[in-house]
Amino acid sequence: YQILFKQCVGTEDVFFGMSRKDPSTACCEDMVIKIKLPETKYSDIALDIQDKVLDLRTPQKKLLLHLPYRVDSKNGKARFLSEEETLEVTLRVSRMFDFINFL
Secondary structure, X not given: OEEEXXXXXXXXXXXXXXXXXXXXXXXXXXXEEEEEOOOOOHHHOEEEEOOOXXXXXXXXXXXXXXXXXXXXXXXXXXXXXXXXXXXXXXXXXXXXXXXXXXX
């Protein structure tokens, strides 16, 4: 599996630096988890997401992943890329408001 972080960046961030965002994970809004599942069908995947845990089960594989940040477990999305045999799960990182994360 692979954990990536996504950040919404506009022209005010790139050219003017107005939002105080930097490339660190502290400024990211979404977490993307890519899980390789060779020889797996979409119908075989069972996925359960809690605030800090991702639980994935297939007939061949099991993954219990403790997430680095708390996430909004009710409003994520997952898609299975059959050509790449990869499950891609996008979750909104749930943070306390601070001077960077004010949305």
